[in-house]
Amino acid sequence: MFSKSHPCLRASMLPKRYGWGVHFNAEGKIALYAKESPEYDHFTSHEDAGVKLLNAMRSKRS
Template identity: 40%
Template sequence: MKVHSTNYTNVLITPSEDSKAAFSMMPSTSGTIGAVQFDMLQASPYTLTGDDLLIAVLATRKSIPQEEWADLRAEIFSKGQPCTRVSPLVKTMGWALHHDANSRIAMIDVGTKEYAALNADDNVRKIHGMRNKRR
């Protein structure tokens, strides 16, 4: 059986081109996908891969015990899943997501020197977050 993945390597996902956020914002409502992603990535930068984040957010929001996460992972990744390009962090909150050489993710404030350095680095591929609306 094919196992799908949402992981990127050496990629900077920049805010969606049609994001209304002028700067990186904190989530306004707790418990949403964006808020759970924000909390996890803020607490532990460069710890989770895209796959890990997807499972952790889903399991947290559905109160699935950690001992069941392996089964959840097998079920979820038996089919293709949306990647971090559709994250509310990049689509509506104005954050960038950096996937390092080990596919681990950190949330990057677009107003920082760190973002400017990553955006200027030719070894890091840049991809916009998915648009909110079709053209």
């Protein structure tokens, strides 16, 4: 189930409008991180840690 990306949360307003980070781990757990939190900074600044960064999905087609 977690081998694919999860568009349902990437399409929500939390990451798109408000900037929250959504994290999925190997155990299938999901965590939300506020943009101002130290955890969010850790995940976005350490790309070599095996974390794949994906942007939130667009609302409209271009």
